[in-house]
Structure formats: structure tokens, C-alpha cells
Amino acid sequence: MMREESELLARVEALLSDAAYAEHPLKDALAQLYAFHCTEKKRLERLVTIADNYQRYLREDEIVARRRYQNTLRRQEKLSRISDGYQQLMREHNQDLQQASTHDALTGLPNRRMIDERLSKLTRRYTLVMLDIDHFKQINDLYGHEAGDRVLVAIAQEIRAALRDCDLCARWGGEEFLLMLANVGLDEARAIVDRLRQRLSALSVTVNQTQLSITASAGLSEFREGEDLLDHTLQRADQALLEAKRTGRNRSCIAA
Known part of the structure; x- marks a missing residue:
């Protein structure tokens, strides 16, 4: 064209x-x-x-x-990733805070605060056990607190391995542990505790090429319907523990 x-x-x-x-x-x-x-x-x-x-x-x-x-x-995708990461960080931080507030930092066991909450809500039959490591102060004095910490961690692992899934153990303070044994009477609970003490006696922790042997004393009390766990049941378990220490340690005693 x-x-x-x-x-x-x-x-x-x-x-x-x-x-x-x-x-x-x-x-x-x-x-x-x-x-x-x-x-x-x-x-x-x-x-x-x-x-x-x-x-x-x-x-x-x-x-x-x-x-x-x-x-x-x-940019939106980047901001979304940052936001997701921040949210995940906050969730992990909150979980860490929750873990720190309810568990012992050294042993990983529930702490006294968590047990106080559990004790106030218990409805089932329980036997309480106060377990104390014999002569633990000597370990700290002779070998240092790091050695004492290693002993506590080893003991916590043995306790977790020995107890049933329905039981609960907490670090009560220092070298004291509180055991909550579910649905057992004093005789059966004492058998469980004595087996645990035997496991602890067989436990050996090496510190500076020295083998540390461990024994424990325990006091037991059974929860009575209508009584206050903290003011009565736990107090009786503590008194039974004092009796075990007075009568030579490395034994368990049942509250009168």
C-alpha cells in the first residue's frame, strides 16, 4: 500500500x-x-x-x-517474616518465663511455687514425702558448690527415673525434695521411697577423681480428708523427716 x-x-x-x-x-x-x-x-x-x-x-x-x-x-513479606519471628520469640520468651517461674533452674524439677499451686488444688489421695540428702553441706564445704550442683542434678535424674508417671517430685529448697505419691497408702509409699533411697545409695558422682556416695533421709505423711495439705500434711511429713535425721539418717520415717 x-x-x-x-x-x-x-x-x-x-x-x-x-x-x-x-x-x-x-x-x-x-x-x-x-x-x-x-x-x-x-x-x-x-x-x-x-x-x-x-x-x-x-x-x-x-x-x-x-x-x-x-x-x-x-517489603510486606519481609515485615510479615519479621513479625512472625517476633511473635515466635515472644512465645518462646513467655514459655521460658513460665518455665522459670514454675521449675527449678538447676534440676529442671518443679519448684516450690508450682507445688504450692498443686497442693491447693489436690482432690485425689496422696502421700507426701520430704526427702533430704544426708550431710549435703559437707559436699559443698569440701568440694565446692559446683560439685554440690552436680550431685543435685544426678539425684533429680534418679528420682524422675524411679517415680511413676502419676507421681510428682519438686525441689523444695536446698537439698530437700518433695515427693507427691498418688493413690498409695503409707506402707506402699514407704516401699517406693526405700527403693528410691537404695538407688541413691548406689549412685556415684565423680568430682576431681573422687567418688561421692549419697544417702538420703525421708519423712512420710498421708493426706487426710478435710485437712490442709500445707499446714498439716506437709508439716507432719517434715516432722517425720526430722525424726529420721535424729535416729541416724539414711532411713525413712512415717509421721505419727
Whole structure:
């Protein structure tokens, strides 16, 4: 089409410049038509150029908008990851706080605070046991507190291994441990405690090439319906523990 148009325009230009047609009655009309065509052609070319530029600008704006959207999306994803990480950190922090508030940092056993809460809510039959490591102060004095800590950790592991799933053991303070034996009377509880004391007697902790032997004394009391666990049951277990110490240690005594 462009070739035919070019050839036609060339013929028109040749006719208009040919002197033989200078007086031809259609020459002026042809010249006006040619000038009008050239003007319209230039105007159309300008419109096409404007349209092309507009389309190019649209494409460029679309690319810029897409890049901005992608950058925004990446920032949101990054913020989302940061937020998720922060939330996870807070959950772990809260769990650590909960663990620290209810468990002994050294042995990992429940601490006195947790046991106080449990004792206030008990509804089942329980026998309480106060267990004390014999002559523990001598271990700290002779071998240092680090050695004493190692002994406590080893004892806590033995206690966990010896008790049933339904029982509970806590570090009550220093070298004292509180055992809560579920659904057993004093005789059966004493048998459980004596087996535990035998395990502790067989336990050996090496400190500076020295084998430390351990014995323990225990006092037992059975929860009586209607009594206060902290003020009565636990107090009787503590009195029985004192009796075990007074009568030579390395033994268990039942509260009178």
C-alpha cells in the first residue's frame, strides 16, 4: 500500500511540474488536493506519533507500577517474616518465663511455687514425702558448690527415673525434695521411697577423681480428708523427716 501511494504521489508531482499542463483547467484542483493530502498526512503522522508516545508512556508507567507493587510486596513479606519471628520469640520468651517461674533452674524439677499451686488444688489421695540428702553441706564445704550442683542434678535424674508417671517430685529448697505419691497408702509409699533411697545409695558422682556416695533421709505423711495439705500434711511429713535425721539418717520415717 505504501508503495502504490508513493508511486501515485510521484505521478501527481510530475503532472503538477509539467509545463505542458500549466493551463490545464484541473491543475489548480489537483494542486489543492495534493496540498490537502500532504497536510492531512503530516497531521496523521503527528497523531500516530502522539499515540505511540502515549502507549510507550503507559507501558513505562505500567512497568514502574509493577516494580513498585513488587517492591511493596517484598517489603510486606519481609515485615510479615519479621513479625512472625517476633511473635515466635515472644512465645518462646513467655514459655521460658513460665518455665522459670514454675521449675527449678538447676534440676529442671518443679519448684516450690508450682507445688504450692498443686497442693491447693489436690482432690485425689496422696502421700507426701520430704526427702533430704544426708550431710549435703559437707559436699559443698569440701568440694565446692559446683560439685554440690552436680550431685543435685544426678539425684533429680534418679528420682524422675524411679517415680511413676502419676507421681510428682519438686525441689523444695536446698537439698530437700518433695515427693507427691498418688493413690498409695503409707506402707506402699514407704516401699517406693526405700527403693528410691537404695538407688541413691548406689549412685556415684565423680568430682576431681573422687567418688561421692549419697544417702538420703525421708519423712512420710498421708493426706487426710478435710485437712490442709500445707499446714498439716506437709508439716507432719517434715516432722517425720526430722525424726529420721535424729535416729541416724539414711532411713525413712512415717509421721505419727
